[in-house]
Amino acid sequence: MDRIRIEGGQPLSGRIAISGAKNACLTLMPAALLTDQPLMLTNAPRLADIATMSALLRSLGCEIANLQGGRVLAISAANLTSDTAHYDIVRKMRASILVLGPMLARHGRARVSLPGGCAIGARPVDLHLKGLERLGASLTLADGYVEAEAPGGLVGAEVAFPFVSVGATENLLMAATLARGTTVLKNAAREPEITDLAACLTRMGARIEGAGTDTVTIEGVRSLGAATHPVLPDRVELGTYMIAPAIAGGSVVLTGAERGLVGALIERLEAADIAVEDVPEAEGGGLRVSRRNGRILPVEIATAPFPGFPTDLQAQMMALLCLAEGESHIDERIFENRFMHVPELARMGARIDIHGGSARITGVERLKGAPVMATDLRASVSLILAGLAAEGETVVSRVYHLDRGYERLEEKLGACGARIARLSED
């Protein structure tokens, strides 16, 4: 298993190009199941999770061509050969559940393994299932699989989510594009990935209004067609690399970055006395993030659905606040067990107390390098960030978690002066 070694204490300077969004691509790929015409996704990230979604779609009979070294995915679901998403793939990645809505909408039948819990929480999919039932699907559970049927096709309905779910909104949005009549999704997620999915579905011929607000209306159409769609920039990768110069010192320009994707992060970084500036288009555009002289200021954070502070940046922000002058607080309100990075950060000298979903972080003057273990995707990258600032050597093991969501991480940070290397082992 590969490990990543970091020699900390190097201020960063340079440019980092932001890749296409993992979480957008993971919902755009299953959208291809809605049509027998090709869907071409440009600006796709090259990540383990994308390979897993490709494997899942291929297991259903999709043909996928990786063009331009995987930057462009050409997906055809013209000849589906299976209606079953098997456990051995689904267990690797929860986003696999996103094939359920599109398969059911186009074929009136789908069998998808239930994903099961994961490190950051139980993560049930009840909202996905109840929503599809509202559209007329009949669902049964057998052998750990959801068996879904709608032989006469799905029928539009009002679906009011009791709380915001990104995945359930995506599954229902896709399913509703081919349902008979009008579907109204209430209390829908407003994440940029939802807006991107709606834009792609619209290019394919879907009729959608209100994406990006909490009420989305979909007029079902008989069929969808071919489209080419660029995957939006990855706001979690962007946010992670914005925190890198904040914690390590220096100044980094993030290209392909959009302020609107990370508004809540920018607001908290500025409160912590980190400078975030727009780079003029004439100079290539993007955002410049710089550490000011002196200590980081402590801040209060509560994670929330978009446009609130994203749970996917909570661990990275906690790493930064370990070095603040004073006491910060973080409330994790989306997932019940998303503090696995805390004991690892503590091994590097951080002072963090956890009470339920709340963390109190008492800033220390410096962190010290240590061998640490990655437990999930964002927890792993918070250890990389801490390692950039720490004195001495940090070695992060189990980096396969990182490879799910960060493309060429060592290269991107190394180009800005970080002393970071992958230790490959067979």
Ligand SMILES: CC(=O)N[C@H]1[C@@H](OP(=O)(O)OP(=O)(O)OC[C@H]2O[C@@H](n3ccc(=O)[nH]c3=O)[C@H](O)[C@@H]2O)O[C@H](CO)[C@@H](O)[C@@H]1O
């Ligand atoms: C592939 C992808 O896009 N993953 C993102 C997506 O995950 P995902 O779509 O799984 O997250 P949700 O927004 O659905 O989850 C929000 C909360 O609702 C709960 N819940 C969700 C569905 C359901 O049927 N029942 C239920 O109880 C979850 O356990 C969680 O506590 O949004 C999360 C919240 O922004 C991000 O952290 C993930 O990176």
Ligand SMILES: C=C(OP(=O)(O)O)C(=O)O
């Ligand atoms: C939690 C994440 O992904 P997933 O929903 O695929 O587990 C993430 O991207 O941080």
